[in-house]
Amino acid sequence: xxxxxxxxxxxxxxxxxxxxxxxxxxxxxxxxxxxxxxxxxxxxxxxxxxxxxxxxxxxxxxxxxxxxxxxxxxxxxxxxxxxxxxxxxxxxxxxxxxxxxxxxxxxxxxxxxxxxxxxxxxxxxxxxxxxxxxxxxxxxxxxxxxxxxxxxxxxxxxxxxxxxxxxxxxxxxxxxxxxxxxxxxxxxxxxxxxxxxxxxxxxxxxxxxxxxxxxxxxxxxxxxxxxxxxxxxxxxxxxxxxxxxxxxxxxxxxxxxxxxxxxxxxxxxxxxxxxxxxxxxxxxxxxxxxxxxxxxxxxxxxxxxxxxxxxxxxxxxxxxxxxxxxxxxxxxxxxxxxxxxxxxxxxxxxxxxxxxxxxxxxxxxxxxxxxxxxxxxx
Amino acid sequence: xxxxxxxxxxxxxxxxxxxxxxxxxxxxxxxxxxxxxxxxxxxxxxxxxxxxxxxxxxxxxxxxxxxxxxxxxxxxxxxxxxxxxxxxxxxxxxxxxxxxxxxxxxxxxxxxxxxxxxxxxxxxxxxxxxxxxxxxxxxxxxxxxxxxxxxxxxxxxxxxxxxxxxxxxxxxxxxxxxxxxxxxxxxxxxxxxxxxxxxxxxxxxxxxxxxxxxxxxxxxxxxxxxxxxxxxxxxxxxxxxx
Amino acid sequence: xxxxxxxxxxxxxxxxxxxxxxxxxxxxxxxxxxxxxxxxxxxxxxxxxxxxxxxxxxxxxxxxxxxxxxxxxxxxxxxxxxxxxxxxxxxxxxxxxx
Numbered sequence: 142x143x144x145x146x147x148x149x150x151x152x153x154x155x156x157x158x159x160x161x162x163x164x165x166x167x168x169x170x171x172x173x174x175x176x177x178x179x180x181x182x183x184x185x186x187x188x189x190x191x192x193x194x195x196x197x198x199x200x201x202x203x204x205x206x207x208x209x210x211x212x213x214x215x216x217x218x219x220x221x222x223x224x225x226x227x228x229x230x231x232x233x234x235x236x237x238x239x240x241x242x243x244x245x246x247x248x249x250x251x252x253x254x255x256x257x258x259x260x261x262x263x264x265x266x267x268x269x270x271x272x273x274x275x276x277x278x279x280x281x282x283x284x285x286x287x288x289x290x291x292x293x294x295x296x297x298x299x300x301x302x303x304x305x306x307x308x309x310x311x312x313x314x315x316x317x318x319x320x321x322x323x324x325x326x327x328x329x330x331x332x333x334x335x336x337x338x339x340x341x342x343x344x345x346x347x348x349x350x351x352x353x354x355x356x357x358x359x360x361x362x363x364x365x366x367x368x369x370x371x372x373x374x375x376x377x378x379x380x381x382x383x384x385x386x387x388x389x390x391x392x393x394x395x396x397x398x399x400x401x402x403x404x405x406x407x408x409x410x411x412x413x414x415x416x417x418x419x420x421x422x423x424x425x426x427x428x429x430x431x432x433x434x435x436x437x438x439x440x441x442x443x444x445x446x447x448x449x450x451x452x453x454x455x456x457x458x459x460x461x462x463x464x465x466x467x468x469x470x471x472x473x474x475x476x477x478x479x480x481x482x483x484x485x486x487x488x489x490x491x492x493x494x495x496x497x498x499x500x501x502x503x504x505x506x507x508x509x510x511x512x513x514x515x516x517x518x519x
Numbered sequence: 520x521x522x523x524x525x526x527x528x529x530x531x532x533x534x535x536x537x538x539x540x541x542x543x544x545x546x547x548x549x550x551x552x553x554x555x556x557x558x559x560x561x562x563x564x565x566x567x568x569x570x571x572x573x574x575x576x577x578x579x580x581x582x583x584x585x586x587x588x589x590x591x592x593x594x595x596x597x598x599x600x601x602x603x604x605x606x607x608x609x610x611x612x613x614x615x616x617x618x619x620x621x622x623x624x625x626x627x628x629x630x631x632x633x634x635x636x637x638x639x640x641x642x643x644x645x646x647x648x649x650x651x652x653x654x655x656x657x658x659x660x661x662x663x664x665x666x667x668x669x670x671x672x673x674x675x676x677x678x679x680x681x682x683x684x685x686x687x688x689x690x691x692x693x694x695x696x697x698x699x700x701x702x703x704x705x706x707x708x709x710x711x712x713x714x715x716x717x718x719x720x721x722x723x724x725x726x727x728x729x730x731x732x733x734x735x736x737x738x739x740x741x742x743x744x745x746x747x748x749x750x751x752x753x754x755x756x757x758x759x760x761x
Numbered sequence: 762x763x764x765x766x767x768x769x770x771x772x773x774x775x776x777x778x779x780x781x782x783x784x785x786x787x788x789x790x791x792x793x794x795x796x797x798x799x800x801x802x803x804x805x806x807x808x809x810x811x812x813x814x815x816x817x818x819x820x821x822x823x824x825x826x827x828x829x830x831x832x833x834x835x836x837x838x839x840x841x842x843x844x845x846x847x848x849x850x851x852x853x854x855x856x857x858x859x
Binding site: 150151153154157158161191194195197198199200201202203206208215236238242250251252253255257259260270272303304306307308309310311312313314316335337361363367368371372374375376383436439440443444446447450451454464465466467468469470471472473478479480481 | 763764765766768769771772775776778779782783785786789790793796797798799800801802803804805806807808809810811812813814815816817818819821822823824825826828843844845846848849
């Protein structure tokens with residue numbers, strides 16, 4: 142046992158010596174490989190954490206949201222529909238929702254305005270999200286000037302700022318009183334943005350939705366399960382940007398493997414011949430090559446994954462900011478709860494270490510099986 | 520005693536360019552003595568060395584090893600000679616590692632690695648403790664007066680120094696047989712004579728030495744106990760020096 | 762120091778770091794429920810349906826409320842012009858109005 146460990150350590154020593162011989166090349170290889178693992182692991186950590194937050198936080202979202210479509214576009218829904226919908230068996234409550242978007246020309250940011258009277262802000266006062274406070278540099282007691290539909294100014298007092306823990310749902314949110322909302326947007330009377338429907342039995346939702354559509358063909362009901370599934374699809378590997386990143390990673394990897402696998406240089410072959418002539422067996426040479434592969438890929442994996450974790454959960458995935466921000470001015474601070482999925486990390490490990498070690502060992506196989514006396518002849 | 524009985528070695532058997540390097544050679548190499556293989560290039564000296572040193576298997580014939588410590592490996596009685604002709608590669612390599620030390624014509628040192636590591640290299644796969652091996656390696660470097668080069672790259676050494684590193688490497692596993700292939704080919708007369716003095720120390724320590732050379736400094740040396748002349752793969756004369 | 766010792770030590774340290782991060786994940790998760798409560802409270806009261814991730818366009822801010830042709834809202838030949846639109850795929854509906 143001890144001999145075996147000692148043998149491994151000796152061969153590991155020589156593998157390290159071999160790698161250090163071409164220090165520059167191997168260090169840059171390690172750096173680039175670590176970078177690839179870092180990017181992929183960051184994406185994995187980020188998307189897993191976000192999906193889980195969505196799943197947990199949106200549990201209390203409405204069971205059903207009924208929208209009205211006119212000419213294929215979203216249109217405010219008559220509040221009168223609510224009575225008929227409430228009469229459907231299984232429906233416990235129908236609440237009209239009043240919400241919309243507001244573009245602030247001063248900052249260039251898009252805010253989401255929500256009217257809710259429970260609890261309501263005071264007249265001409267608003268509750269704002271921490272992102273709004275950041276972008277407009279507001280604190281409690283300050284004033285936020287908004288413009289109504291006709292362009293006339295409307296000043297609102299900041300009564301409360303939502304806690305920063307709620308950043309993920311409320312960063313761009315501005316809550317106002319129902320009357321203020323209608324006044325600001327000149328919202329048509331008797332209409333709401335959409336209707337939030339609660340059902341007693343979750344299993345009935347599909348039936349209720351079908352009945353709603355039957356009753357009001359101009360509506361489109363959205364189930365809670367569909368809302369949550371949207372977040373499973375965000376950052377899906379099929380989505381544009383993620384596919385580009387993954388494609389770059391795969392291509393880079395293919396370049397490495399190609400470099401390794403297109404045969405050994407004459408110098409490397411000669412060296413293997415020398416090792417065989419001084420008493421190294423084929424298995425020793427292959428072990429040497431495996432160690433060379435493992436050293437680089439294992440280090441790249443461990444460093445890449447650790448750095449990715451730190452990047453996503455300690456530094457709020459700041460390197461992704463450019464891509465995630467797009468053209469938005471208001472960008473939430475992602476304080477995500479870490480999710481470590483062992484399955485994905487194992488897959489990443491196998492994909493990182495496996496092919497690289499194989500690409501290092503296999504080309505050496507032929508050279509390693511050469512007869513020791515061949516070295517005498519050269 | 521190493522005995523070769525009707526040993527032949529052919530390369531590219533069955534092909535157009537079949538080459539019989541060694542043709543039905545029988546000879547004996549006595550322990551503790553210096554045996555020289557003399558002959559022009561292409562006479563099969565190198566091939567015979569590889570066969571004796573367990574580096575290659577003969578195409579036909581038998582090779583028996585006795586009295587060189589090889590038996591210790593297979594747990595047999597040290598008195599009986601061991602036939603190595605049909606041993607599997609692993610055992611053959613094991614015997615070679617522990618009983619034989621090779622000095623190659625081209626030195627065959629690993630570039631880019633230090634002298635000390637080069638000397639220690641043959642012991643790596645055996646799993647022997649590094650501390651002991653390192654001490655032995657430093658001793659050997661001391662013996663051959665090249666301790667100051669211990670951390671140097673081999674590429675920076677002169678021919679004579681490189682050969683001494685090669686000799687030190689051959690001795691790292693404490694072999695009982697030293698095999699040298701044209702050791703003086705890249706050396707001047709002074710260094711060649713120095714080499715023969717080193718051979719004298721081996722002989723004094725009871726090691727068996729087998730040298731292939733066509734250099735008169737080697738085969739005319741008083742150290743030579745047996746001279747086997749070869750030509751075209753066959754032994755033309757096998758005599759004992761007086 | 763032997764090179765292998767150095768390498769094995771560094772690898773061990775790296776593994777230790779990974780273990781510590783895993784513990785951090787565990788610890789964060791146990792305290793996460795409390796942190797989430799303010800978000801869940803807002804979702805419940807205001808009946809929110811989406812996370813605030815991308816505030817560029819309507820369908821990136823509320824992807825659950827969007828439909829398949831929202832990106833083409835400006836005109837039928839409009840291609841996706843918001844960068845984060847490529848991160849948000851349109852939701853899959855089981856029912857459309859008959």
